[in-house]
């Protein structure tokens with residue numbers, strides 16, 4: 001589509017973000033947890049909702065869908081019900097096209113959506129400085145999903161569904177004693193949060209550099225986690241499992 005689009009965020013519930021992509025006329029919404037907030041934004045800005053993208057089946061992501069379908073009977077909803085096995089992109093009217101990336105792990109059916117090869121709506125798979133809990137129990141899948149996201153162009157912008165950044169950063173600083181390494185990014189995040197209350201989106205290049213969950217194949221990180229947990233860490237996957245366990249107990 002023409003580059004004349006905007007991506008905006010709506011805050012919902014305690015720390016959720018609802019992301020909206022629009023071209024001043026039509027809009028697609030990602031994970032509308034609450035319908036009223038979306039509806040207000042659309043009507044304040046004279047936008048027509050044409051599409052809904054759902055990353056996964058948790059109520060703080062899909063809670064507003066039914067109400068939006070009643071308000072906009074023609075809206076097309078793309079969800080996670082096994083469709084990703086057959087499809088690798090979803091296209092709405094007016095040129096809104098998204099690449100689908102299956103990212104099981106947080107739950108078995110989790111999808112990420114990539115827009116314009118640049119903007120990644122990653123739900124609860126990837127957070128800034130963190131990743132989603134592995135509710136599925138399938139750590140291999142969760143690790144593989146993160147590897148998949150790591151292979152995207154480094155200038156990709158990531159739009160997670162929660163504002164967990166500051167908390168995740170505190171966990172990172174507690175886990176990695178090399179606090180100098182994080183000094184600059186910590187200052188950037190602090191001022192962003194102070195100015196706008198929001199730390200997102202975040203560049204994949206920064207996540208590759210600072211997010212421990214994306215650095216599990218780094219020997220230095222493996223040694224750090226082995227030290228912390230007094231476990232033998234033999235590879236990236238073992239490091240990821242141990243790190244996720246640490247984070248669960250943080």
Ligand SMILES: [Zn+2]
Pocket residue numbers: 056058106124
């Ligand atoms: Zn979730």
